[in-house]
Amino acid sequence: MTVTSLVSTALAEAWALVAPVDCAGCGAHDRALCPSCVAGLQSRLMRATLEVDGSSLPLVAALPYAGVARRALLALKHEGRTELARPLAQVLLAAVTAAWHGSGAELLVPVPGSRAAAARRGFGPVALITRRAGLAVTHALRPVSAGPEQKALRLEQRLATDAGRWRASSRVSGRRVLLVDDVVTSGATLRAATRALRAAGAEVAGCAAMAAAVRRWGESSIHWEFFAVDDERHGDNEPVEDYREGKEA
Numbered sequence: 069m070t071v072t073s074l075v076s077t078a079l080a081e082a083w084a085l086v087a088p089v090d091c092a093g094c095g096a097h098d099r100a101l102c103p104s105c106v107a108g109l110q111s112r113l114m115r116a117t118l119e120v121d122g123s124s125l126p127l128v129a130a131l132p133y134a135g136v137a138r139r140a141l142l143a144l145k146h147e148g149r150t151e152l153a154r155p156l157a158q159v160l161l162a163a164v165t166a167a168w169h170g171s172g173a174e175l176l177v178p179v180p181g182s183r184a185a186a187a188r189r190g191f192g193p194v195a196l197i198t199r200r201a202g203l204a205v206t207h208a209l210r211p212v213s214a215g216p217e218q219k220a221l222r223l224e225q226r227l228a229t230d231a232g233r234w235r236a237s238s239r240v241s242g243r244r245v246l247l248v249d250d251v252v253t254s255g256a257t258l259r260a261a262t263r264a265l266r267a268a269g270a271e272v273a274g275c276a277a278m279a280a281a282v283r284r285w286g287e288s289s290i291h292w293e294f295f296a297v298d299d300e301r302h303g304d305n306e307p308v309e310d311y312r313e314g315k316e317a
């Protein structure tokens with residue numbers, strides 16, 4: 069048994085004490101996450117760049133948005149399985165650690181979810197996960213409330229004015245920030261957040277996300293590749309296209 073699997077088993081046992089629930093990954097009884105699903109949350113770091121108004125924003129994600137990572141995040145969001153925030157925090161921490169290193173960032177700024185969804189659930193998933201990860205974050209982004217004139221816009225017009233969906237606090241002025249999000253899909257949210265932060269005078273160093281949706285054809289043009297922090301200088305990265313999940317339910 070490796071050290072990693074020992075630690076994983078110990079963590080899984082600890083989570084099992086929280087509540088008599090079924091594994092969010094596979095449905096096995098009496099564990100929030102069984103040892104094999106905990107192992108499925110082992111980070112496989114991925115990176116990409118996102119073009120935002122002529123500059124390239126480096127993105128790091130800990131895992132593809134698939135399998136256990138996807139099921140655990142959905143269970144947290146839609147079934148209120150908040151005990152999953154702790155194992156997911158370890159996933160986010162891996163991405164933040166890799167993205168923070170060498171970025172020159174001074175602040176971590178989470179991308180807030182919709183206020184309506186947070187009010188319905190009673191918690192914001194990203195806020196909860198960053199808290200469980202013990203990360204000191206600066207809540208600098210606020211959604212711009214839709215005025216009557218904005219509500220009257222048709223969908224295409226609203227998408228065109230997407231850049232105005234967030235407003236950033238003046239606290240970030242002159243600071244270098246790293247964005248933190250749960251899942252990167254098309255990158256539209258990150259672009260909007262980056263524009264809002266830049267408008268407030270911040271420099272955006274990049275984004276760390278728990279997971280990246282790599283196979284949503286037509287929705288994402290982001291090209292992800294796996295990398296290992298230790299192998300970074302050797303240039304033998306595995307392209308994500310070679311990745312096969314094989315057991316997505």
Ligand SMILES: [Zn+2]
Pocket residue numbers: 091092093094095096101102103104105106
């Ligand atoms: Zn399981």
